Amino acid sequence: MQTEAELRVDLAACFRLIHLYGWDDIVFTHISVRVPGSGHQFLINRFDLTFEEITASNLVKVDFSGDEAVVRELRVNPAGLVIHSAIQENRPDAECVVHCHTQAGIAVSSQRDGLLPVSQQAMLVLGSLGYHDYEGLVLHDDEKPRLVKSLGQNEYLMLRHHGLLTVGRTVADAFKRMYTLQRACETQIMAQSGGAALAVVAPAARERLREDVRRVTKGNDGALIWPALLRRLDRLDPGYKD
Ligand SMILES: [Zn+2]
Incomplete structure (x- = not known):
C-alpha cells in the first residue's frame, strides 16, 4: 500500500499531467485520492490554485462528511x-x-x-461506462445516491452536459482511463465533423479487443505508463513533488 506522502506526489503529478495535456478548466475541476488507513479521508486540490500550481504539500485533506466550515477554511x-x-x-x-x-x-x-464504438479507445471504454443526467451544479447531498447509482461498478462516467469522470485503484489507473476516455471523445467529434456516415465495430470484435488488452497489460496499464509519465514531468518541472 502506498503511503500518504507517495500518494500526494502521484496526485500532484496527475494535476500537472492534466494541465500538460490541456484538459484543465482553470480551477474548476478536481481529483481526489483516499488517504490510506484513515477510512474516511481523502486528498483533493484547493479551489484557488490552477493545476500547474499544485504540489504534493498544498493538497488538502478532507473528511467524507465534508464539514462546511472546514471546507471553507481549506x-x-x-x-x-x-x-x-x-x-x-x-x-x-x-x-x-x-x-x-x-x-x-x-x-x-x-x-x-453518447460514446459510439467508432475508435479502438472508445471500445476500451464502452464495457464500463455509465451516464449521469444533468441536475445543475453538483452542490446538493441529495444528488449523491443518484451519482453513485449512475457510476455503478463502472470505471468511466459521463456527466451529461458537464464532463467526464474516471475511477481507479491507483492514481495511475484513473489517469490512464481519463486519457483513454478523452481520446475517444476527441476522435468521435473529429469523425462526426467529417460529415460522412460512420461505421461502427461489431460487438464480438469489441469484446475480443478488451480481452486482448487485459491479457497484454494484465490489468495493470496504469503502472505500465506511470513511471514514463513521471519522467516526462521531471524533465519539464519536478516542482510537483514539493
Ligand atoms: Zn465538474
Missing part, C-alpha cells in the same frame, strides 16, 4: 466535495477519482447516444 470546491465524497464513500475500490470538463467530453456527453 478552500475546497463544494461541488468537488459532493462528487468525491459520494464516490469515495460508496466505491471502496475507487481509491482515486479524476474529473475533467473537456470540450470533447462535454460535447459527447450531450449527444443522445
Whole structure:
C-alpha cells in the first residue's frame, strides 16, 4: 500500500499531467485520492490554485462528511466535495477519482447516444461506462445516491452536459482511463465533423479487443505508463513533488 506522502506526489503529478495535456478548466475541476488507513479521508486540490500550481504539500485533506466550515477554511470546491465524497464513500475500490470538463467530453456527453464504438479507445471504454443526467451544479447531498447509482461498478462516467469522470485503484489507473476516455471523445467529434456516415465495430470484435488488452497489460496499464509519465514531468518541472 502506498503511503500518504507517495500518494500526494502521484496526485500532484496527475494535476500537472492534466494541465500538460490541456484538459484543465482553470480551477474548476478536481481529483481526489483516499488517504490510506484513515477510512474516511481523502486528498483533493484547493479551489484557488490552477493545476500547474499544485504540489504534493498544498493538497488538502478532507473528511467524507465534508464539514462546511472546514471546507471553507481549506478552500475546497463544494461541488468537488459532493462528487468525491459520494464516490469515495460508496466505491471502496475507487481509491482515486479524476474529473475533467473537456470540450470533447462535454460535447459527447450531450449527444443522445453518447460514446459510439467508432475508435479502438472508445471500445476500451464502452464495457464500463455509465451516464449521469444533468441536475445543475453538483452542490446538493441529495444528488449523491443518484451519482453513485449512475457510476455503478463502472470505471468511466459521463456527466451529461458537464464532463467526464474516471475511477481507479491507483492514481495511475484513473489517469490512464481519463486519457483513454478523452481520446475517444476527441476522435468521435473529429469523425462526426467529417460529415460522412460512420461505421461502427461489431460487438464480438469489441469484446475480443478488451480481452486482448487485459491479457497484454494484465490489468495493470496504469503502472505500465506511470513511471514514463513521471519522467516526462521531471524533465519539464519536478516542482510537483514539493
Ligand atoms: Zn465538474
